[in-house]
Amino acid sequence: MGKYGDWLIMLIAGSIIIYWLYRVFYRWLHEPPGVNSKLLLSEAEDVNDEDDNVRYLEANGYDVTHGKYRVPITIDLDGEELYSRLFIDMIAERDGKHYVVKTARDRMPIDWTGSGVRDRLLVYALLFPECEGVLFVDQRERIIKTITFHFSDTNQ
Template identity: 75%
Template sequence: MGKYGDWLVMLVAGSLIIYWLYRLFYRWLHEPPSMNSKLLLSNAEEVREDDENVRFLEHRGYEVTYGRYRLPITIDLDGQLLQSRLFIDLIAEKDGKHYIVKTARDRMPIDWTGSGVRDRLMVYALLMPESEGILFVDGKERTIRTITFRFG
C-alpha cells in the first residue's frame, strides 16, 4: 500500500475508536440515574400465595415476582438526621414488562385526580424508571388500574 496508505488506515481506525469511546461516554453521562432494581429488591420478602392481591393479579395474567419490600430512607433536615421508609407492596410482570404494585388500603384512600395520583404514586415511577408503570390493585373492588407517568 505504501508509506502513506498504512498511516491513513491507522488514522481512520484510531479516529473511529476515539469517536466510539466519546459516544459511549456521552451516553453514560446523559442517561438518567437509576437504581439497579435487582439490587434494590434483593431483600424483598417472599411472595405470599395466600394474599388476595397476589391471587387476583395472577388470575388477571400477571406473574408476581417479588413480595413486599421496605426501603429505608435517611433524610438530612438542617443537620438533623430523620429516618423514614418507603414500601413497595409487590413487583409483577406481564408480557416481559415489569410493574410496581401498590395495593389499596382503607386507611389511606387515594384521590384520583392528577395531583392526588402524582403526590401518592410518582415517587415509585422515579424510584424504578425502568418499570413499565404502576399497578394500583384494589382486591375488594376487584380492579387493577395502570398508571404511567410521562415527563415533558
C-alpha cells in the same frame, strides 16, 4: 506475516478494544439513574402466594416477581437526621414490562384526582424509572388500575 501485517492486526485489535471501552463508558454515562435498582430488590421479601392481591394479579395475567420491599430514607433537616421508609407492596411483570404494585388500604383511601394520584403514586414511578408504571390493585373491588406519568414542558 510481513513487516506490516503484525502492526495491522495490532491496530485493528486496539481499535476494537478502544471502541468497546468507549461504548461501555457512553452507556454508563447516559443510563438513567436507578437502572441498577433491581439489585436493591434482591433484599425484597419472597412473594406470598397466599395473598389475595398476588392471586388476583396472577389471574389477570401478571407475574409477581418480588414481594414487599422497604426503601430506607435518611432526611437531613437543617442538620438534623430524620429517618423514614417507603414501602413497595410488590413488583409485577407482564409482557416483558415491569410495574410497581401498590395495594388498596382501607385506612389510606386514594383520591382519584390528578393531584391525589400524583401525591400518592408519583414517588414510585420516580424511584423505578425503568418500570412501565404503577399498578394500583384493589382485589376486593376487583380493580387493577395502570398509572403512568408523562412529563411535558408545557404548563397545563
